[in-house]
Amino acid sequence: MIRITLPDGSVREYEKGITGYSIAESISPRLAKEVLSITVNGEVWDITRPIDNDAKIVLHKFEDEEGQHAFWHTSAHILAEAIEAIFPGTKFGIGPTIENGFYYDIEMPEGQSLSEKDFAVINKKMLELCQQNNEVVRKDISKEEALAYFTTKGDEYKLELISELEDGTITLYSQGNFTDLCKGPHLPSTGHIKAIQILSLAGAYWRGDETRKQLTRVYGISFPKQKMLQEYLEMIEEAKKRDHRKIGKELELFHFSPKVGMGMALWLPRGTELRDRLEAWLTAELKKRNHEMVKTPHIGHVDLYKTSGHYEKYGKDSFQPIQTPAEGEAFMLKPMNCPHHVEIFKAKQYSYRDLPYRMAEFGTVYRYEQHGELHGLTRVRSFTQDDAHVFCRPDQVKDEFKSIIELIMFVYKSLGFKDYKAQISLRDPDDKTKYIGTDENWEKAEQAIQEAAHEMGLKPTIELGEAAFYGPKLDFIVKDALGRNWQLGTIQVDYNLPERFELEYKGADNLSHQPIMLHRAIFGSMERFVAVLIEHTAGKFPLWLTPDQVVLLPISEKFNDYAKKVLELLKNYDIRGKIDDRNEKIGRKIRDNELQRIPYLLVLGEKEEESGNVSVRKQGEGDIGNMSIEEFANFINDQIQKDFEK
RNA sequence: GCCAUUGUAGCUCAGAGGUAGAGCACUUCCUUGGUAAGGAAGAGGUCAUGGGUUCAAUUCCCAUCAAUGGCUCCA
Numbered sequence: 145m146i147r148i149t150l151p152d153g154s155v156r157e158y159e160k161g162i163t164g165y166s167i168a169e170s171i172s173p174r175l176a177k178e179v180l181s182i183t184v185n186g187e188v189w190d191i192t193r194p195i196d197n198d199a200k201i202v203l204h205k206f207e208d209e210e211g212q213h214a215f216w217h218t219s220a221h222i223l224a225e226a227i228e229a230i231f232p233g234t235k236f237g238i239g240p241t242i243e244n245g246f247y248y249d250i251e252m253p254e255g256q257s258l259s260e261k262d263f264a265v266i267n268k269k270m271l272e273l274c275q276q277n278n279e280v281v282r283k284d285i286s287k288e289e290a291l292a293y294f295t296t297k298g299d300e301y302k303l304e305l306i307s308e309l310e311d312g313t314i315t316l317y318s319q320g321n322f323t324d325l326c327k328g329p330h331l332p333s334t335g336h337i338k339a340i341q342i343l344s345l346a347g348a349y350w351r352g353d354e355t356r357k358q359l360t361r362v363y364g365i366s367f368p369k370q371k372m373l374q375e376y377l378e379m380i381e382e383a384k385k386r387d388h389r390k391i392g393k394e395l396e397l398f399h400f401s402p403k404v405g406m407g408m409a410l411w412l413p414r415g416t417e418l419r420d421r422l423e424a425w426l427t428a429e430l431k432k433r434n435h436e437m438v439k440t441p442h443i444g445h446v447d448l449y450k451t452s453g454h455y456e457k458y459g460k461d462s463f464q465p466i467q468t469p470a471e472g473e474a475f476m477l478k479p480m481n482c483p484h485h486v487e488i489f490k491a492k493q494y495s496y497r498d499l500p501y502r503m504a505e506f507g508t509v510y511r512y513e514q515h516g517e518l519h520g521l522t523r524v525r526s527f528t529q530d531d532a533h534v535f536c537r538p539d540q541v542k543d544e545f546k547s548i549i550e551l552i553m554f555v556y557k558s559l560g561f562k563d564y565k566a567q568i569s570l571r572d573p574d575d576k577t578k579y580i581g582t583d584e585n586w587e588k589a590e591q592a593i594q595e596a597a598h599e600m601g602l603k604p605t606i607e608l609g610e611a612a613f614y615g616p617k618l619d620f621i622v623k624d625a626l627g628r629n630w631q632l633g634t635i636q637v638d639y640n641l642p643e644r645f646e647l648e649y650k651g652a653d654n655l656s657h658q659p660i661m662l663h664r665a666i667f668g669s670m671e672r673f674v675a676v677l678i679e680h681t682a683g684k685f686p687l688w689l690t691p692d693q694v695v696l697l698p699i700s701e702k703f704n705d706y707a708k709k710v711l712e713l714l715k716n717y718d719i720r721g722k723i724d725d726r727n728e729k730i731g732r733k734i735r736d737n738e739l740q741r742i743p744y745l746l747v748l749g750e751k752e753e754e755s756g757n758v759s760v761r762k763q764g765e766g767d768i769g770n771m772s773i774e775e776f777a778n779f780i781n782d783q784i785q786k787d788f789e790k
Numbered sequence: 791g792c793c794a795u796u797g798u799a800g801c802u803c804a805g806a807g808g809u810a811g812a813g814c815a816c817u818u819c820c821u822u823g824g825u826a827a828g829g830a831a832g833a834g835g836u837c838a839u840g841g842g843u844u845c846a847a848u849u850c851c852c853a854u855c856a857a858u859g860g861c862u863c864c865a
Contacts, residue, residue, distance in 0.1 A: 346860035347793040353862085358793055361860070393801075402838085402856050454865060461863090480865055514791055514863060515856095523864090612865080700822040727822080735826035749824060759825080767825060 149200040164191030165332060168203050178368075179203045180211035180336065181329045188213070190282055190329040206368050216241035218280060218319070218331040219340055219366035223248050225322035226269035227362070231256060236324070237301045237350055237359050244376075245365035249348055251301070251357070258360050263342045270340045270364075277335030278320040282328060284313040290325065301350065339373035340366035343380075383626055388678035389520040395683055395740060397674070398521065407518040407525035409671055417691040419670050423506050425689075426530060426555065426666065433551060435502040435532060440484035442508060443475040448483045451644055462512050481507035482638075482663060485533045486645045489659075494649035499659060500536035500544055506670065507531045521675035528670040534662040535647065541589055541660055545596035545618070545635060548664050552620055552633045553600070555666050558788055559677065560686065563623035566602040568593055570616050572609030579613055581639030589637045589660070590616050614640030624680040632673065635664040683741045684763065688784045694721035695742045696758075697733045699749030701725070706753040710746065710773060717777035738763060744780065 145157045148167060158167065164182030168175045168191065182191050183202040188210050195201075204211035220239035227234050227250060237249030252258055285293075287306065293316070294302040302325050306314060317326045319334055331337070341364060348361040367373045384390075392398050397415030404410060411419060427437060446465050449455035458479065465474035478484065485503050494501070508528045517523050534544050556564055570590050571579055579586065593616055597604045604618065611617060615637035621629050638661040641647070648656040667673035677685065687693055694714065696707040707723045714721065724733045730747060737745050745761040752759055757770045760779075771779065 344859075345794085348861050349792075355792095358861085363860090400857090406856065452865090458865060462865095482865085509865095511864080516791070516793090516861080517863070519858090614865095697825085699824055702822070729821095729823045729828060730825060731823090732827055733825090738826060745825085747825060751824085761825065 146195065147198040148195070149198075151202050158195075160196055161194040163194055164189065164201065164203060167201065171203075175203065175205075178205045180205060180331055181214035183210060188329050190214070190280075190332065192332045193282065193329075213241050214329045214331055215336065215368070216246040216366060217326070217328070218334065219337055219364060220246040220248050221280075221317065221319060221322060221324055221326070221330070222270050222273050222334060222337065222340060222366075223266075223342070223362060223364050224250070224324060225273055225320055226266050227258075228322060229269055230262075230265060231258075235299050235301055238305070239324070242363075245343065245363060247361050247363045249301075249350070249359040249361050251359050258345060258362065260345070267341050270342075273320055274334045274337040274340060276320060277333050279333050280317055280319040280330045282330070283316045283318065285316060287311050287314055290314040290316065293323070294325070336368055337366050338368055339370045340364065341373060341377075379626055383628070383679070386626070386679045386682045387520075388522075388675040391678050391683040392521070392675075397678070405525070406515070407513060407523070409521055409524055409526070414691045415674070418685065418689060419674060421689050422667070422670070422673070423530075427504075427506075429551065429554070430502075430504050430532070433502070433547065435504040438485065438488055438503050438505050440478075440481060440488070440505060440507060442478060442510070444478045444484060446474040446476055448487070449476055449479075452483045452486075452641060453644060454479065454483075463510055477510035478507075479509055479511050481505055481509060481529060481531045482533060482641055482661075483645075485531075486641055486647065486661075489533075489535050489647060490645065494535075494659075496537060496649055496651045496657070499649060500534050500540050502532060502534045502544075504530075504532035521671040524669075524671050527672070529665050530667045530670065530673075532664050534664070535642075535659045536662065537649070537657070538585065538588060538660055541637065541662070542592035542596050544662055545593055546600055548635050548662065549596060549600040549602065549618070552635075552664075552666050556620070556622060556633075559689075560787075561622040561624070561680065565621045565623075565629075566597055566604035567607060567619045567621060568597060568604045568616065569607045569610035569612075569619065571611050575609075579611070580643070581615065585639055585660070586616070593618055593635075593637070612636060612638075614638045622676070624676060625682075626679070628679075630672075630676045632668045632676065633664070633666045634668070635662060637661075638663055684743070685741075686787045687743050687780065688787055690741075690743060692721050692740075692742055693719055693780060694744045694746060695737045695740075696721060696723045696746045696748055697730060697737070698723065698725060699730050699747065701727070703748050703750070703753060707746075707748050710748060710758060713773050714777060717781065719777055719780050734761065744776075746776070 146160050146162070147155050148158055148162070149155050156170070165176060165179065168179040179191055181204045182189050183204065184195055184199045204214070206212055206215055220241065223246070224236055224239055227248070231253060233253035235251040237251070239246065239248035287309065290306045291303060294306065306325060314325065315327055316323050317328060317330050343363045343365055346361045346363070347358045349358055350356040365373070365376060367376065392415070395414060396412050397418065398412055399410045400406070400408070401410060430437070443466065446455060449459065462479055463477045465476050467474055484507075485505070488503060489501065506528050508526060510526050513523060513525050518525070534548070536544050571586060576583070594604070597618060617634060617636040619631055620633035621631045623629055642658045642661050647659050649659055651657045696711055698704050698707045704723065704725050707725065711721060711723060724737060726733065734745060741763060743763045747759040747761065752770070757772055758776050759770050760768050760776060762768050
């Protein structure tokens with residue numbers, strides 16, 4: 145008998161050699177039906193693999209990442225099996241799972257290629273293979289046997305992968321007529337997969353190396369229920385509708401012109417309204433939290449970046465320096481704001497009592513992003529960071545961290561991003577040599593970050609070895625309305641710049657000390673944040689932020705004067721809007737303004753003018769009745785209040 | 791930067807080796823209309839740019855530029 149410890153701490157005894165499936169069966173038939181993989185002492189296994197020793201286990205369903213992983217991994221094998229059945233001679237690279245689904249890198253037989261026209265037949269074959277409910281069999285073999293198998297098969301990619309594996313046992317997984325090199329885990333049989341579909345094709349280099357052969361990457365997705373696939377496909381459709389590039393054009397927020405240059409957004413008036421309002425709001429919040437606003441130039445002397453170390457690291461991949469005609473000096477478009485802020489800090493002497501010094505700027509920076517990387521507003525060459533640097537003493541790091549976390553959480557909550565994760569990146573404990581700064585300071589900072597995060601109620605994941613060379617960091621990843629993740633905010637500890645720029649303050653001991661610098665951004669960049677906000681809200685911005693809160697629609701020209709009067713009155717209540725006085729019928733005016741996602745439309749005709757009222761329409765809902773102007777104004781301001789409270 | 795696909799009016803897109811089309815938007819006129827598209831007329835294009843093939847290229851070929859989807863990168 146062996147002792148199995150369940151996640152709730154309870155212990156059950158089973159025969160030696162019990163499988164995950166049988167354990168699930170002994171708990172409940174329902175669980176047995178849904179269980180996909182099992183974690184045994186921290187390692188994820190197939191549920192058909194016998195357990196021979198005492199173990200702590202966790203059973204995984206499709207709802208868990210580990211369950212999904214097995215599910216999609218097997219799906220990738222099905223994809224390969226289907227492709228091999230339809231295109232014999234296809235060679236296979238790797239077929240891993242990804243955040244949403246899986247892919248397989250393949251090389252089509254000589255002279256053949258895969259196109260979208262082939263999707264239908266492959267999809268059909270995949271479904272057929274699933275319905276056959278073939279058993280997935282795990283087999284341990286020696287390296288020689290594995291090499292022999294794939295040599296016979298003529299799959300040089302698999303051979304390459306195997307040759308790099310350590311000697312010893314290699315695992316193969318087979319289902320139906322397909323056998324693949326794989327460490328698993330997998331589903332017990334293909335019948336769990338009720339819906340499976342190819343999503344797209346792309347080229348990808350073998351092992352991500354551009355000097356090597358380009359393979360065809362086939363992306364797919366699968367689910368245990370047909371309905372889930374339906375929902376997933378609908379989500380993709382919805383995401384397309386919310387694409388910020390599309391909405392940005394429709395709502396006239398921003399524009400790109402190849403004549404200005406790729407990756408450089410032109411902010412149109414309405415987009416500028418939106419962005420200005422965001423900046424003004426955040427500025428007010430920063431001032432409440434004792435930040436000093438600064439402004440710095442868009443270029444900086446090359447020496448500045450030589451001192452900071454960025455020139456050496458990124459110089460050749462940046463926009464190249466601008467030369468002055470007379471003095472022969474070189475200036476760079478600033479790729480970040482920190483060195484400028486450091487120079488502001490250095491402009492005077494500090495006592496320990498002066499710290500922390502919190503300096504903030506909406507600073508526009510320029511980075512030479514690779515051509516193929518540019519994407520709408522989310523990846524551009526010119527962008528404005530909502531940047532701040534806090535210069536503080538070592539004993540202040542934790543409190544400063546906490547107050548930045550508080551601000552970030554406040555900002556996300558205010559803007560309707562209720563779901564976000566935090567991720568802490570620490571040093572690689574096995575290789576401390578690639579980091580600068582003293583061990584003592586690193587330990588203090590890493591501890592301070594973790595304590596600060598926990599004290600603020602965050603449950604951060606920890607990534608070892610992901611820290612920047614100059615310090616540990618905390619990143620915020622927000623989830624939007626469609627469940628997609630966006631990395632926005634970041635807080636980083638930096639020992640590098642204070643050292644390189646020889647920053648100092650006078651301590652109580654009358655000695656010079658080096659301050660610690662915290663870098664942080666909340667939105668990340670205005671460009672990227674506006675893009676995320678557009679996709680999160682589908683262009684229906686919060687009332688306080690939206691460029692026009694209300695548009696007045698006179699029934700005919702006769703009521704234009706009344707509309708002007710109403711608009712003036714609304715302005716007294718800080719409500720902004722405009723009049724649609726086009727020579728169009730009311731139905732047309734409603735339609736056009738609805739499409740512009742104007743939150744409230746006021747229909748103004750004879751009835752309204754006589755009673756001094758407005759007839760109110762809410763975006764997406766329609767007519768919500770008559771109100772006096774004062775009632776409407778209060779209503780709007782209440783709504784704004786509620787936006788912030790929720 | 792690499793690979794693939796795409797580039798036709800302000801926008802969305804059709805089209806063909808013989809010199810260009812639709813809808814919306816725009817301008818003017820008619821209409822003054824009560825809760826998601828009123829009517830008519832008009833204007834608007836070096837068919838991304840530069841080469842080549844051809845009697846003839848916007849269409850075929852090559853290069854460049856840009857966009858899109860991936861890959862690699864991201865202070």
